[in-house]
Amino acid sequence: MPELPELEVYAENLRPRLEGRTIVGVEVVHPGVLRPATPEAFRERVVGRSVTGVARRGKTLGLALDSGERFDVHLMIGGEMFWSEGAAGETAKPPEPVLTLDLSGGARLTFSDPNYNVLRPGNPKMKLGLNQRERLGIDPLDPAFTPEALGALARRHKVLPVKALLMDQKLIAGLGNAYVDEILWECRLRPRRTASLLSAEELAALHRAIRALMERAIAHTREQAAGEIRGEFREYFAVHHRTGKPCPRCGGRVAHEWFRERTTNWCPTCQA
Numbered sequence: 109m110p111e112l113p114e115l116e117v118y119a120e121n122l123r124p125r126l127e128g129r130t131i132v133g134v135e136v137v138h139p140g141v142l143r144p145a146t147p148e149a150f151r152e153r154v155v156g157r158s159v160t161g162v163a164r165r166g167k168t169l170g171l172a173l174d175s176g177e178r179f180d181v182h183l184m185i186g187g188e189m190f191w192s193e194g195a196a197g198e199t200a201k202p203p204e205p206v207l208t209l210d211l212s213g214g215a216r217l218t219f220s221d222p223n224y225n226v227l228r229p230g231n232p233k234m235k236l237g238l239n240q241r242e243r244l245g246i247d248p249l250d251p252a253f254t255p256e257a258l259g260a261l262a263r264r265h266k267v268l269p270v271k272a273l274l275m276d277q278k279l280i281a282g283l284g285n286a287y288v289d290e291i292l293w294e295c296r297l298r299p300r301r302t303a304s305l306l307s308a309e310e311l312a313a314l315h316r317a318i319r320a321l322m323e324r325a326i327a328h329t330r331e332q333a334a335g336e337i338r339g340e341f342r343e344y345f346a347v348h349h350r351t352g353k354p355c356p357r358c359g360g361r362v363a364h365e366w367f368r369e370r371t372t373n374w375c376p377t378c379q380a
């Protein structure tokens with residue numbers, strides 16, 4: 109699932125392509141992605157509107173329209189975006205399209221989701237729509253996200269394991285399962301440690317790890333995407349999805365467990 113670093117780079121690369129373009133048509137393959145809006149109601153509000161800005165909010169992308177409304181995109185687990193323009197775009201067929209925006213100048217932005225028909229109804233899948241209201245916590249890149257702010261959040265939620273605190277979008281917006289495993293490895297904390305009981309030094313190390321990892325991941329994703337609308341580049345991960353492999357720091361074996369229905373990886377040897 110794309111998280112803060114990937115969404116940040118998607119926003120950077122979509123901005124010069126989308127800003128100033130007008131939405132001239134919408135092709136809806138799976139109307140469910142727009143729920144509760146119908147395709148007709150959605151078309152009425154976006155066709156003829158131009159895109160004035162692209163911004164990331166947590167793990168959501170928001171396309172600002174000149175009507176004052178915002179088209180929100182949440183890619184969920186396996187969602188992707190495909191951009192095409194000019195002659196190449198006429199033959200390009202993105203896989204598993206759920207919705208396509210036709211834009212002025214012959215450009216198209218297609219949202220694809222291989223999970224759309226695979227998962228049971230009600231399970232996570234791509235969400236698109238206008239002005240979706242989500243109660244979002246503080247963004248890790250916000251200057252107000254200080255070690256003190258992190259400590260205050262931890263104290264307010266006494267029984268939360270640190271992994272759950274970092275992944276709750278209503279508390280901290282933008283981090284997900286993969287990067288949280290890496291952050292906790294970086295600052296040597298076990299995922300199940302109770303956040304409110306961390307020492308001041310541990311909280312400071314956790315805050316440093318969040319900032320450092322986000323900055324590194326954004327820089328790496330930016331470099332690998334090379335200006336294209338492309339997804340996840342996580343080949344350097346230390347523990348996430350590396351069950352049984354050696355920990356790059358201590359050589360111990362990376363462990364796996366289920367944590368709140370999500371897979372969790374950590375190193376039992378060097379994370380305390």
Ligand SMILES: [Zn+2]
Nearest residue numbers: 355358375378
């Ligand atoms: Zn280790």
